[in-house]
Amino acid sequence: xxxxxxxxxxxxxxxxxxxxxAERILARMRKKLTRKLERDELDPLQAVALQMQIEDEQxxxxxxxxxxxxxxxxxxxxx
Numbered sequence: 001x002x003x004x005x006x007x008x009x010x011x012x013x014x015x016x017x018x019x020x021x022a023e024r025i026l027a028r029m030r031k032k033l034t035r036k037l038e039r040d041e042l043d044p045l046q047a048v049a050l051q052m053q054i055e056d057e058q059x060x061x062x063x064x065x066x067x068x069x070x071x072x073x074x075x076x077x078x079x
Contacts, residue, residue: 006046007049010049010050010053010056011049013049014045014048014052022044022048025048025051025052026047028051033047033050033051
């Protein structure tokens with residue numbers, strides 16, 4: 001999987017974080033992002049923005065799955 005550039009919206013959000021919040025987000029990074037950061041292929045602000053963007057995408061996907069599961073459950077139990 002090739003790393004994408006963080007969207008400008010997420011870079012702006014990353015810039016507004018406190019140092020502690022940014023460090024917490026960096027601590028949650030996956031290995032690929034961590035390696036890129038360690039090799040100076042990514043600056044810390046980009047890494048934080050990417051991690052935030054990835055987490056937001058995953059949360060959106062999770063929410064969609066929950067909505068679908070609830071819909072199925074309601075259909076099955078309404079009969």
